[in-house]
Amino acid sequence: MLQGFGTEVAETELPDEGKAIEHLLEIHTEKYRKLKDAIRSVSKEGRHLLANLETTGKVDDSQWDVKLDWETVQRLLAQLRDMESAFDGFFEKHHLKLHQHLQLLRYEQSFQEMDLCLEHLMGQEKELSLNVNTLAQAEVALKKLDCLESNSQEVMSRAQIIILHGHQLSAGHHYALALIMQRCNELRHRCDSLSAALKTKHSFLMQTHQLLLCLGQAQTWCDDGAYMLANQLVDKSQSKEGAQVALREIEKFLEVAPSMLSSSLEVLSMEYEAVITPQLQAQIGRMFEKHAAVQQMIQNRQACLRKLADKHVRPVQLVTPRPDNTPRSKSPLFSPKHSDGMKFTFDISLPGKKSSRKSPNTRKIEVIHDYQESRSCVSYSLDGDDSPDLLKRHVMRELIETERIYVDELLSVLLGYRAEMDNPVLSGLLPPILRSKRDLLFGNMPEIYNFHSRVFLQDLEGCLEAPETVGACFLERKENFQMYEWYCQNKPRSEALWRQFSDCAFFHECQTKLEHKLGLDSYLLKPVQRLTKYQLLLKELLKYSPDCEGTSELQGALTAMLDLLKSVNDSMHQISITGYEGDICALGRVLMQGSFSVWISHKRGPTRMKELARFKPMQRHFFLYEKALLLCKRREEHGEGNNKTPSYSFKHCLKMTAVGITENVKGDVKKFEVWYSGREEVYVVQAPTVEVKMAWLNELRRILTNQQKLLRDEAHQQGPVVERMQLSPSLSESKQQRASVSSEDTESGRSSPEPQPHSPKPQPNRRSWPGAHHSVDVCEGLEEWSGGQDAFHLATETEEKQNTKLSAGRYRALADCSQNGPNSISIKSGDVIHLQFEDNRGRW
Numbered sequence: 001m002l003q004g005f006g007t008e009v010a011e012t013e014l015p016d017e018g019k020a021i022e023h024l025l026e027i028h029t030e031k032y033r034k035l036k037d038a039i040r041s042v043s044k045e046g047r048h049l050l051a052n053l054e055t056t057g058k059v060d061d062s063q064w065d066v067k068l069d070w071e072t073v074q075r076l077l078a079q080l081r082d083m084e085s086a087f088d089g090f091f092e093k094h095h096l097k098l099h100q101h102l103q104l105l106r107y108e109q110s111f112q113e114m115d116l117c118l119e120h121l122m123g124q125e126k127e128l129s130l131n132v133n134t135l136a137q138a139e140v141a142l143k144k145l146d147c148l149e150s151n152s153q154e155v156m157s158r159a160q161i162i163i164l165h166g167h168q169l170s171a172g173h174h175y176a177l178a179l180i181m182q183r184c185n186e187l188r189h190r191c192d193s194l195s196a197a198l199k200t201k202h203s204f205l206m207q208t209h210q211l212l213l214c215l216g217q218a219q220t221w222c223d224d225g226a227y228m229l230a231n232q233l234v235d236k237s238q239s240k241e242g243a244q245v246a247l248r249e250i251e252k253f254l255e256v257a258p259s260m261l262s263s264s265l266e267v268l269s270m271e272y273e274a275v276i277t278p279q280l281q282a283q284i285g286r287m288f289e290k291h292a293a294v295q296q297m298i299q300n301r302q303a304c305l306r307k308l309a310d311k312h313v314r315p316v317q318l319v320t321p322r323p324d325n326t327p328r329s330k331s332p333l334f335s336p337k338h339s340d341g342m343k344f345t346f347d348i349s350l351p352g353k354k355s356s357r358k359s360p361n362t363r364k365i366e367v368i369h370d371y372q373e374s375r376s377c378v379s380y381s382l383d384g385d386d387s388p389d390l391l392k393r394h395v396m397r398e399l400i401e402t403e404r405i406y407v408d409e410l411l412s413v414l415l416g417y418r419a420e421m422d423n424p425v426l427s428g429l430l431p432p433i434l435r436s437k438r439d440l441l442f443g444n445m446p447e448i449y450n451f452h453s454r455v456f457l458q459d460l461e462g463c464l465e466a467p468e469t470v471g472a473c474f475l476e477r478k479e480n481f482q483m484y485e486w487y488c489q490n491k492p493r494s495e496a497l498w499r500q501f502s503d504c505a506f507f508h509e510c511q512t513k514l515e516h517k518l519g520l521d522s523y524l525l526k527p528v529q530r531l532t533k534y535q536l537l538l539k540e541l542l543k544y545s546p547d548c549e550g551t552s553e554l555q556g557a558l559t560a561m562l563d564l565l566k567s568v569n570d571s572m573h574q575i576s577i578t579g580y581e582g583d584i585c586a587l588g589r590v591l592m593q594g595s596f597s598v599w600i601s602h603k604r605g606p607t608r609m610k611e612l613a614r615f616k617p618m619q620r621h622f623f624l625y626e627k628a629l630l631l632c633k634r635r636e637e638h639g640e641g642n643n644k645t646p647s648y649s650f651k652h653c654l655k656m657t658a659v660g661i662t663e664n665v666k667g668d669v670k671k672f673e674v675w676y677s678g679r680e681e682v683y684v685v686q687a688p689t690v691e692v693k694m695a696w697l698n699e700l701r702r703i704l705t706n707q708q709k710l711l712r713d714e715a716h717q718q719g720p721v722v723e724r725m726q727l728s729p730s731l732s733e734s735k736q737q738r739a740s741v742s743s744e745d746t747e748s749g750r751s752s753p754e755p756q757p758h759s760p761k762p763q764p765n766r767r768s769w770p771g772a773h774h775s776v777d778v779c780e781g782l783e784e785w786s787g788g789q790d791a792f793h794l795a796t797e798t799e800e801k802q803n804t805k806l807s808a809g810r811y812r813a814l815a816d817c818s819q820n821g822p823n824s825i826s827i828k829s830g831d832v833i834h835l836q837f838e839d840n841r842g843r844w
Contacts, residue, residue, distance in 0.1 A: 243306075
């Protein structure tokens with residue numbers, strides 16, 4: 001029977017399907033058990049016969065040699081034991097071979113599927129064209145490349161898991177070790193090739209985009225120069241004072257010339273040699289020709305103006321005007337009657353002017369986790385004996401050592417938990433629903449491990465002897481750390497999944513094998529803890545690097561990590577927003593978030609209430625995106641203990657293209673206004689502190705400034721229009737549009753004094769930042785106001801002072817205004833209007 005079974009096993013060909021191998025394993029295992037039962041039966045019979053012979057041997061029988069028979073039975077039993085031992089060893093090797101063959105088939109199937117995915121991505125990468133000649137084409141190509149890179153990162157993360165599984169099989173002494181390692185090397189080579197190709201194309205497109213952007217800025221500057229020369233009034237320039245003003249205007253315009261124009265055509269061609277095509281070369285040539293023509297026009301105009309200007313007259317120095325010292329100015333901004341309660345924005349809309357508004361306040365960073373560990377960053381100085389260089393080396397060694405520990409911990413989680421989910425031995429312990437949610441539980445941890453083990457750890461080890469270079473190392477890899485944002489956004493879902501299955505036998509079995517004292521949830525928290533560790537270590541390095549080489553890079557690295565923590569914190573709040581029906585990703589990145597007290601007023605209300613302070617404010621949580629401002633209501637936190645999470649019910653969406661701000665509100669230095677759709681809706685916002693208010697105003701100001709620049713760029717492409725606004729001859733319309741008026745003869749944006757955040761008195765000047773006009777009805781219901789039973793309208797300080805008239809001067813229309821009466825005129829966008837006066841009824 002044993003010989004027959006051995007012959008059958010030897011002649012059996014190994015099938016190429018997993019189910020067939022599993023069936024074969026079951027058949028052979030069953031036959032093995034039957035043969036074992038037969039061997040045990042024969043052994044039992046032999047022992048019984050041996051016992052009978054021993055009993056019979058005591059009886060004297062000269063005709064029967066009992067001893068000879070006893071020795072025969074004893075020899076047969078020993079032979080049977082040897083056969084059983086050899087049979088056990090043979091079947092164990094056979095069973096292992098079948099099991100490893102099954103593993104190899106499954107691994108080969110995973111490899112083939114991944115190989116097809118990578119081949120498909122390589123095909124998409126080759127189809128992506130680098131032939132772009134316009135800024136729009138470059139942006140479209142970059143968008144496609146970003147999408148392809150995102151898909152590639154996901155596929156390469158799965159490929160990394162397959163490679164890790166292959167190493168695990170190799171560590172288990174698989175008989176096909178050479179083949180498995182070959183497959184791992186092939187996958188790694190494909191991933192590296194794809195990553196390198198994408199990186200090369202990304203660098204090429206970014207450089208091309210930068211070149212086209214610089215060309216566009218230079219083109220705009222040339223157009224602005226021609227427009228400026230065309231708009232300088234000849235009659236005013238004939239006087240000495242007028243000639244000097246015109247000269248200063250030209251000099252100021254030349255100061256803001258793009259840096260690209262200071263280079264020669266040859267230098268520019270060498271700088272962008274890798275990306276310049278014949279078409280781009282032609283564009284650059286035309287741009288330099290246009291610049292030469294504009295430069296010649298400017299030089300001719302300067303020569304004429306210098307002849308008219310009095311050279312002996314001391315030139316007038318440009319200073320920041322004050323409201324109480326403005327007798328020389330004829331601008332409406334500086335006239336005495338506008339010194340208090342300023343509510344209009346007067347801004348010279350000349351090309352090339354940049355407004356510089358900087359706040360001394362630093363942005364407050366909210367760390368998302370309070371985190372301590374035994375090896376925390378403490379001061380290394382002992383009794384003041386250690387030198388700063390030695391202390392920096394101590395910090396650097398801790399940074400590298402903790403980085404190695406971090407990489408090893410990530411690998412243990414990926415191999416000991418994530419990869420074990422594919423282990424058929426443990427499949428019975430794993431709930432089926434959990435197998436399909438592996439990526440939800442672990443997030444993008446494979447991507448994080450790949451970056452730290454293959455890139456960042458080597459970078460840090462290279463800085464061991466030169467700690468001052470570690471800041472540049474962090475800044476160089478700044479974009480890679482954005483992967484933590486996705487990991488932290490997924491963390492609440494991962495924690496919820498862990499709480500549901502934490503008692504699963506699979507996790508206990510894996511933890512026992514790994515000999516971990518802590519559960520999986522503690523190791524899933526490691527990436528978040530590592531982010532906080534970086535900023536602590538960077539602070540220590542800065543502490544011991546005063547005025548040393550690389551200090552600015554260290555400060556930049558610390559700022560980048562703190563900004564990342566803030567971004568992570570803001571994005572984790574964002575995922576708790578409920579009730580928003582649109583695509584929240586279309587709003588751009590979340591820049592800031594925080595809670596405020598809010599009063600709201602609507603122009604459409606039937607009555608106007610004068611005392612705003614008597615009404616109880618609403619509590620709203622603001623989320624500032626690149627394209628919109630979301631107003632939400634914070635709801636009760638759900639969960640128990642440390643698992644409590646807040647939620648935010650969506651209330652309003654204010655598009656930034658229709659938003660304006662007023663920086664100071666009378667009566668409270670912590671208040672500011674956010675007005676919408678030409679002050680159809682006004683939100684009076686009270687910040688918890690002056691510092692929080694200034695941080696939000698700085699960010700809102702930056703967004704609105706960028707939008708105005710984009711509008712100017714669009715306007716220059718369509719015609720010589722500087723900004724968009726509305727001039728209306730009717731009384732009612734003029735009242736609504738006052739907050740968006742800008743004067744061409746003043747510089748309110750730069751001239752009005754910066755608000756003093758720590759002053760206990762309200763500022764007399766109100767600076768407004770208008771957005772574009774859109775009529776959007778996003779009114780809040782009045783049921784949330786206490787004490788208001790009838791419909792009413794709230795008035796702000798701006799509305800109370802609407803009676804101040806506009807002063808005479810030149811203005812530019814930024815939008816069309818049709819004729820609405822027999823005595824009115826039709827105004828088109830871009831028209832220059834000279835305002836003679838405004839009467840008591842608000843007519844111009």
